[in-house]
Amino acid sequence: MPESRNGPHVDTMRRGGGIRSGLRGCFSLRNSEIASLIDREAWDDLVEYVDTHWVELTHSHREALVSALNAMPASVRASNARFAAAHEYANFIPARGPARPTRYQHAPGKEAGLLDTLAKLTSQSAGARMVGRFADAVAAAEAALRLLRESPAGATRAIRPVIPDLRLQWAISLQLGARLPEAIRAYERAYDEAIRHDNTRIAVEAAGSLAFDFAFLGMPTQAREWLSRVPDYSHDGSDTVHEMPALAAALLAAHELDLDRANGILASSPTVSSETWAMRFYTESFVSTLAGNTESFPAKLLALRAAHPAALAAAGLNHALLAIASAGAALTASDATRTETAFSDLDAVHAGTSTGTREVLRAWRAVSTDALPVALADASGPLSEGTATPGVAAELRAVMAVIHLRNDHLDDAASHFRVCLEIVAAERLFDVLHRFSPEELARLEDLSGQRLPDEIRDALATVPPRARRSPRPAVHLTPRERAVLRHLLDGRSRADIAQAEGLSQNTIKTQTASLYRKLNVAHREGAVRAVLAAPELLR
The missing domain is CATH 1.10.10.10 (Winged helix-like DNA-binding domain superfamily/Winged helix DNA-binding domain)
Incomplete structure (x- = not known):
């Protein structure tokens, strides 16, 4: 079975806009002491030892922890709520390497308690999403969240140490099921509880996933805030939790048009998890599209689809990410056939999943063909509703500025450009200004009286202007x-x-x-x- 996103030890840290991954020394525990206590069947001493060094064992010596928990008689484990709750889940999480021998399958006792039921729902949710049944995965995650919410405090107290791990799995299911608002709330709660219970690796992935989701939604300030909250965490390069912070940092670097930094982050954070492939492809294509490298995109997408079951790309967040990436690359390539197909796929994406990006791409497509009334209709909706995120609002203000500039409504063009530039500067969304041709940008600067800050101008100078090629005619075969x-x-x-x-x-x-x-x-x-x-x- 493919592995879910919750593997062993990695850290990807952002400081001052950069990414830092490193191998750090771990707290050294004498594993021989645990082996000695097990050989002597000194269970009380073993319980005391594991309890004293719990944090270090869970972070850096998972093999020793699993050995201790497995060796304890069931009656001894039952006397300690933390050990009883952690026993099966500790066996599920690998001590090293990206693969598990089997997907988590909890074996309930004679009377199914709260942990038994939560573990069963978690297993159902993870199993469903791994085969592309995202609606089922979301349903099981929501059932688990509802059960935990409605359970009395006394029932949850004993299992609190493993709740962050479970919450992370529920959040992943909501995220891949394209239920991003609910996923964000679940990740936030998982992060808070992971910090409270010294579960650093869960906190790393929760914070990194939040950063990615906010970056994708067009909310870079929140994304940067969450990247800054990624804890220090020792790793050996094989853990899955480092990947989400890295993808988020690469997206933010691309928004700032620092494509070298974005590519460097991606190169230093190779794929480990089997569940982040669409997120990584979206991020890589976002960077390459800004650089104007779109010719190889169709072949890469074809190979990517061939490497994964069709169901994984047919729904949920994966479908949205691939459709948005395809539409953006086709638009940049000015290929009518690719654009027709890509935007047909984009239209099938649920509006709530695309979070305004669908309208942004439609509007820019209309602008590219001088279909200005269509562009105006696409851009006006989200702006008039007042629901656009900063990233979407900046893009649509840029569209409106171009529309009014071409219609010779110069005051309106200047007004929209001022608002666009204000958002771009505040959120560091320099890539939005890359949509303009150099001539349009210079004209809008003059009309608005707003000069680009040097930092933005310098960033724009590092990437090639978007090619203004005549669209290639669509090819229609019988x-x-x-x-x-x-x-x-x-x-x-x-x-x-x-x-x-x-x-x-x-x-x-x-x-x-x-x-x-x-x-x-x-x-x-x-x-x-x-x-x-x-x-x-x-x-």
Whole structure:
């Protein structure tokens, strides 16, 4: 089974806008003492030893802790609420490395208590989300949260040490199920309780996940605040918890147009978890799109989809992230065929999941084709409702500024630009100004009387302006041409294709010539390259 996001030891820390990952020395415990106590069956002494060194054992010596808990007779564990609650979950979390031998399956006792029920719901939730059943994962997480909320204080007191671990799993299910407001509340509670119970690694992932979610939602100030709260945590590079702080930091660096720093963060934080692949792809594509590197995007996306079960990309946050990344890259590439397909996928994303980004991309697409009334309609909704996050509001103000500039409504253009620049400077969303052509930006500066701060101007100078290419015409293949193209990609000869399709070789020759002409290629290899660049040709 794939691993859920809750593995062993890693730290990714942000200080002063940077990321710092490091290997630190851990508190040294004499594991031989635990082995000696177990050999002598000195259970009272073992209980005292583990209780005294609980924090160090859970942080840096998980193997020793598991050995101690497993060796204790059940009656001894039962006499200590912390040990009883932690026993099975400690076996679930690996001591090192990214993989678990099995997914967490709690074995309830004769009378299912609160922990038994919570563990069962947590297992159901994690199992469902790993196979793409995000609605089921969310339902189980919500049931667990409701049960815990309604349980008396006496019942929860005994299991408090493991509640942060459980809360993190519920938050992940809500996040991947695209229930971001609820996920944020769950992560915040997991963080608070993890800090209270000295569970540093859970606090690292909770804070990092909050930072990523706020960065994705267009709320960079909150994202930076949560990155600053990521605790120091020793790690060996194989833990899963470091990844979310790193992805959040890379996104924030990209917003500041510091693409070298963003790429450096991503390079120093390789993928460990099997559940963050769409978040990482979204972040990497965000950075590469700003740099203008979009030609390889379709092939990368095709390979990514092939590497994961289709259900994982068909719903929830993963679907939204891939659709938004695809639309952004296609828009930058000015490829009509890719743009048509990408925006069709984007339209299928639930409005609550895209958090205004869908309207932003639609509006910029309309601007790119001079469909200014359409752009105005797309941009006006979220602004008039007053629900836009700072990132979305800045983008839509930029759209409005361009619309009014092209319509020669200069006062309105200047007004929208002033508001846009105010948000950009306060939130460090320098990438929003990258949407303007250099000529538009210079004109808006003059009209508004607002000069760009030197820091923003210098940041804009480090990235190439967005190419203002004429959109390539969309390629429309007939069903028969698509069938022939699939055969060509498989390396079949004209005779083989004719036999498979029940057509004459002359017809196949004509269809091949027609599709080559539409793809602007002269041979089979060119057709292969065209499909790698635009897989939607086969749809």
